Amino acid sequence: MTPERVDLSAFIKAYDVRGLVPSELNAAVTRAIGAAFADVVVLPETPAGARPTVVVAHDMRPSGPDLVAGFAAGLTSRGVDVVRIGLASTDGLYFASGLLGVPGAMFTASHNPAEYNGIKLCRAGARPVGQDSGLTAVRDLAGDLLAAGEPGPEVAGDERGTVTDRDMLGEYAAFLRSLVDLSRVRPLKVVVDAGNGMGGYTVPAVLGTGAGLPALPLDVVPLYFELDGTFPNHEANPLEPENLRDLQRAVVEHGADLGLAFDGDADRCFVVDENGDPVSPSAITALVGLREVARETAAGRPSTVIHNLITSRVVPDLLTAAGATTVRTRVGHSFIKGQMAEHDAVFGGEHSAHYYFRDFFFADTGMLAAMHVLAALGEQAHPLSALADQYQPYVSSGEINSRVASVAQARERVVDAYVTRQGAGPVEVDELDGLTVSHWDAQPQWWFNLRASNTEPLLRLNVEAADEDIMVKVRDDVLALVRQEADA
Template sequence: MAIDLSSLVKAYDVRGVVPDQLSPAVAEALGAAFARVVVLPDAETGTEAGSGAGAGRPGMVIGRDMRDSGPGLVDAFARGVTSAGVDVTLIGLCSTDGLYYASGSLDVPGAMFTASHNPARYNGIKLCRSAARPVGQDTGLAQVRELAQGYLDNALPAPVAVPGQVSERDVLGEYAGFLRSLVDLSGVRPLKVVVDAGNGMGGLTVPAVLGEAAGLAGLPLEVVPLFFELDGTFPNHEANPLEPANLIDLQAAVVANEADLGLAFDGDADRCFVVDERGGAVSPSAVTALVGLAEVSKELEAGRAPTVIHNLITSRAVPDLLSAAGAETVRTRVGHSFIKAQMAEHGAVFGGEHSAHYYFRDFWFADTGMLAALHVLAALGTQEHSMSELAEMFEPYVGSGEINSTVPDAAVATERVLDAYRAAYPGIVVDTLDGVTVSHWESHPQWWFNLRASNTEPLLRLNVEAADEDIMEKVRDDVLSLVREPVPTEEEETP
């Protein structure tokens, strides 16, 4: 059966059902294409040093999460890579930010086999250039897809005369030590923290970073573990803390254990979500502001002018607070490849997204939920306020969260909303950076909303924020009624 990679290779990564979409044959073709599109050209321009067994040869690193399909797909991908004369270093089980650490510290491209929070039948690949630089649709992924499609439709290229070699390396301890070197936790008070790993890779990385690992001083933390057993079938709940239902176990455990806070990680442990001592979810925007202020303060103390990146769905509190603290803030589109590009372009010290991805200049401009967690622990542990009191300082406005609507035509529904709001509010500001953002923020009552169409489904995504809950609910309900307005049938349109 012919395989169409356009349904598998997304805008930012590779993700699909195993083996119907992502099989060993597909993984091998993608590996052969990635070696030729990314690894070898990067090596020719001198942007990387070989990491494999053959000194001086081009190399890359490959990691994987705990899904059962991972080992077979990794082996197949590595075959494709080595057939092009590229060495492979396997780092085994790791979080996605662990793969970024390996790519950054070794200065080689990388491939992480994970489907993040998707169900067990899925797997995928997150790809990066040397030093954890992103590979997305516009930065090489489209070319990888096209070349791999040709290999699948015809045949794989013949292996080079001297194929690459495969070696193994354990980087977990190095990763943990590096993260701990970036945040000063020496003065934190004793804290009890419940951590829900969701049977994902946090079960491996959290003990290494927060525990008393080899060479690392112990922290004054009592960690209460939830679902630390690595299990790609996710027997307890989906490893997607963005869905409120998947936080219920953590919220209950925080209250039952009288803990100071809770942390939840997704399947590949690159995103971190925070729960306060009362079991309330702390918004990722509040975490962005909290961590951003810590990074801005360090930059100012070092005599540097700080820049912070945030996507357009984050709360207005983020640019408000960080600008007041002396930072330049840059607003960008949703999506890690966009925010990483802006991070590098501006030399930004930090970046945050509403989806709980947090990016750090000191981590090769890549995202790491674990480093964000360390910052939250440092912020909480160096003062006497509770987590809920601390979070309240960074959540002055009310947000709707992301609401999806299935629509037959996203463009028509969006234009219907714009027409109505332009007529009702002549002074609104409209921009099209990512979908459409309609803002009434400079006037009273204060509100804004964003509508973005999904790249893969017939969905419109709505985010609303306002100065108080009543205004937010009114704008939310008004926009949704316009978005979901029934489309007249042909019979209804006929006079």
């Protein structure tokens, strides 16, 4: 009788693996996941005559090395070689996968608390592995292997995979510097909050001399560079405003030109100006996108930029005016990466401060986006606040979550008010991702998007308008409809 599959769906989600250690994730589980990854992705996609290989890295969480060891054992049991690069940011792992042309696995739980860890898997060339591109099959096979209580078919001893170690931090830093030249910018003072995450490892290598590269005209003031997966100072999630307060205060106290905040695995980067005010990720998307488009235009090449549907309207406005083609996509890195590859896009940006580059294997890297901001600021004389103003002409609400008894009923109230009865006048409606209602081509200008969470009874609202009063009115009117049941 075939044993019943162990259900891993509680922590193997749509885009990655993320669970509690050791109750959900432990070396036995990661061994099964490693073997399943080999069977589902690595071996079928290894070119004939090539040696199957996977590159593996981990962040600063104490559980990382043991989980990596289990994963590597699962891979080698299938005849797959493992290249361990040790500590790395997630974009450092993507770089290794792209440079070596092999699949990869990054052990991280990003900004989650210390008791969590996880895995981000990718195919050769840093191509994503999600629920529709192999992760579901990996999850199910791993569950079968755990249920059987054995690793499954193993190769003979002399055919087992090998494990080697390689330090790639210097190569990563040199590669990023080859994409953005900061050697000639005016001297800048920059405060960097690493949140005790992997930015404390990568920033000294890329922006300093930690990897043996020449000094740049940057005075880096470090905040929380000590690698500590318990996050003793604040959560390593700059998307939450309270986690930016130390950085904002330090920028003003040090008279810095700007501040940068990285999340736990340092694949996202947030920016604050010289006054300590946050610069929206949409503004960064527009700024970096225009730089990439200008480079393509100068080379006589057409350019495409990807943005998700809740980035500011300033992004398609400015990039289209600069001659680029813009493609609007759903929220989520797998959608962005898919569209990046399909359209050979030079750049892509998300409201969550993930930034994607064709020159970085179509993958996301907060460090490269930060370098573009430093270059843009250092190549002219104005402060960042003045530079950023031209990319922030509109007012947004930010993402507001509402817990509701019935997502469908709450959504229907909004549809009835804004679409069926059109009380707000003529609007454009689409359902690319949730419900987007736009009054942008008429006065007053506004739009909103209402999306349901995939895992909780939540509705997520984003509103943008031409001025504050309009944004507040639309925001409050929609929230009143969404939350009506709570007041009934």
